[in-house]
Amino acid sequence: MSKSGTMPGMFEFQIQARDGRARVAQFHTPRGAVTTPMFMPVGTQGTVKGISPQELLDIGSQMILGNTYHLMLRPGEALVQAHGGLPGFTAYPGPFLTDSGGFQVMSLGHMRKITEEGVTFKSHIDGSAVQLTPERSVAVQEALGADIIMAFDECPPYPAERDYIQRSLERTERWLARCLKAKTRPEQALFAIVQGGVHQDLREQSLELTLPYDTPGFALGGLAVGEPKEEMYPAVAFTADRLPAHKPRYLMGVGHPEDLVAGIALGVDMFDCVYPTRTGRFGYALTDDGRLNLNASAPRQQLMPLDSECDCYACRQYTRAYLAHLVRAEEMLGPRMLSLHNLRYLHRLVERARVAIEAGEFHSWATGWAERYFKGQIPAWFQKTLSLNAHEA
Amino acid sequence: MSKSGTMPGMFEFQIQARDGRARVAQFHTPRGAVTTPMFMPVGTQGTVKGISPQELLDIGSQMILGNTYHLMLRPGEALVQAHGGLPGFTAYPGPFLTDSGGFQVMSLGHMRKITEEGVTFKSHIDGSAVQLTPERSVAVQEALGADIIMAFDECPPYPAERDYIQRSLERTERWLARCLKAKTRPEQALFAIVQGGVHQDLREQSLELTLPYDTPGFALGGLAVGEPKEEMYPAVAFTADRLPAHKPRYLMGVGHPEDLVAGIALGVDMFDCVYPTRTGRFGYALTDDGRLNLNASAPRQQLMPLDSECDCYACRQYTRAYLAHLVRAEEMLGPRMLSLHNLRYLHRLVERARVAIEAGEFHSWATGWAERYFKGQIPAWFQKTLSLNAHEA
Secondary structure, three states, X not given: OOOOOOOOOOOOEXXXXXXXXXXXXXXXXXXXXXXXXXXXXXXXXXXXXXXXXXXXXXXXXXXXXXXXXXXXXXXOHHHHHHOOOHHHHXXXXXXXXXXXXXXXXXXXXXXXXXXXXXXXXXXXXXXXXXXXXXXXXXXXXXXXXXXXXXXXXXXXXXXXXXXXXXXXXXXXXXXXXXXXXXXXXXXXXXXXXXXXXXXXXXXXXXXXXXXXXXXXXXXXXXXXXXXXXXXXXXXXXXXXXHOOOOOOEEEOOOOOHHHHHHHHHOOOOXXXXXXXXXXXXXXXEEEOOEEEEOOOOHHHHOOOOOOOOOOOHHHHHOOHHHHHHXXXXXXXXXXXXXXXXXXXXXXXXXHHHHHHHHOOXXXXXXXXXXXXXXXXXXXXXXXXXXXXXXXXX | OOOOOOOOOOOOEEEEEEEOOEEEEEEEEOOEEEEEOEEEOEEOOOOOOOOOHHHHHHOOOOOEEEOHXXXXXXXXXXXXXXXXXXXXXXXXXXXXXXXXXHHHHHOOHHHEEEOOOOEEEEOOOOOOEEEEOHHHHHHHHHHHOOXXXXXXXXXXXXXXXXXXXXXXXXXXXXXXXXXXXXXXXXXXXXXXXXXXOXXXXXXXXXXXXXXXXXXXXXXXXXXXXXOOHHHHHHHHHHHHHHOOOOOOEEEOOOOOHHHHHHHHHOOOOEEEOOHHHHHHHOOEEEEOOEEEEOOOOHHHHOOOOOOOOOOOHHHHHOOHHHHHHHHHOOOOHHHHHHHHHHHHHHHHHHHHHHHHHHOOOHHHHHHHHHHHHOOOOOOHHHHHHHHHHOOOO
């Protein structure tokens, strides 16, 4: 077993094509290989909201994210373990990734207290006091049984004091060591998380502390927490560039379509976000022409599909008028179909990015996509991010 | 064209097996033949709540009900017609049945006024005044484009004055004449509705007034509106027995599993009810052992399927513990899966009834089913209804 507590060769990351910093790879996991770049739908409470496992497979999902914080509180990890882990519990047969619970616990604000030992917080369900430590996070994640588990880290909010970010990233490294010590299951890969906010020197310090652990993959943490894109993407570029080329890079909690294209340009391989399902429940559909608002009056009379280029069930079966009717009538099938379409949109987006990378045409594809998506007004941060793609690592 | 305004032969009802009063038949419609007895899922606002058309086909649905009242108010029948009717709008390719809007308008209570001309009511959506008449109901139903449309009738509440029921059933006959006069589309069958409450002599009078119209099917109306089962089933028995044997009989707004078995015993062929989807949204699952409450604590630890004899997606994929978790966590997949299972349960129930009828074993099958369902305490009304099955019409 390697020092990261994983069976050697079990989580191989085989790069198949490169185009600037962007790359396409096969990432092997015990529950099958996935192709990156990939977007992971979020199944917070053991279900991607409104969507069945069969539908996830149909739209090309490859790996599903589960939330340690929610699942440990309800139904409790023991029940999930009694089902043989998340695949048995949720009936999604493919690979899973679980977060550590850290980010969500930190988000509780005044309801939680952070010490060197871990975090104490009040359950949002019954108000009881709960403690989450690196050891407990790993134990819960082992019971949940995902293929990829995440280090228990501290994710400072934005903005935060430099000193605080620095103390926090140092503690995150000590917690990483405790996580790896607590880890017992070699068929699970634990990814370390690089912190440091948007400060290049702090990112550098976090990298120096984290890379020696040689985990099977690394996450870019502490980003997409409220900072402007102009500050976020230089930090992504700097960090991704210094992560090992032959291991997957995961940009946590990201994102919108433009974030996926920008992240891929910088060599990010894995993404997750509740955005496609959440915006779907609010009546919005993602398309290459931007976000379509089905709460508005125009779609109510449009007999065309949501997105004529999409192959999802909603786009093959329904008109905008019908879906807008469902949204207006508050019918459950509306959020269900919009969530399905939005997930498929993000899967198709990364699939098209992969094709462009394989053809050595990522930059022109991404520029063409952005011209249409931003209606000719490509933001400076996006343009600058794309231009960084050409500078090979 | 016949006097019922229908192409002759288009709605043929071919009886294939009889067992006492119960029968199995093929009922032909322009969008395909269906096998009766059948249960029709209700798609009030152009969607069976939470369920996709593909899922309806997968679980053996044959005909879907649409509500004229809801659809005329929102999105309006013109938009449905612009989609080629309900099949184009909802993407369910099979046969449809629409109600006349009458029952739902009557249910508005003090918000509506009934005259010989029709009913004036306030829209529940925007409070505007709307008039529904026999002519308007037929026009809306022609735009909605179902295969089976229903006569605009008056359905008195329970209890109601005898005199009122009598005046009302006479007006219902005049409205039936106006509906048939207004009807223009020969590829739609209009079913007349027999009223008369639970009074045998008034049922008799309604039958005398209605049967001469010789419509391609007849509905038993004015029942399941709050009267005790002890009064309802004798009225069903009396009415069904006097309807033409070679035409489908539709018991509107019914029902629960025990109602389907009882209705089939009396020669009813078609049923519809929101019960399976509504009770599913409330966290209940229908089984041969009665209704399972997933809000209770016991199912949270049960690693068995909802119903081990069911072949639906929810029963094949999930444990009770997982589904109970979804219900408790208020996850959309919970009501979706329980609705799917409950619809499949009713479809399987009528499928089993058909097999029993074909084998000449309906009475013993129904008795065995009821022994288990009622946990050995079969109610007198059910036993009496089953005993009537033996008395052939």
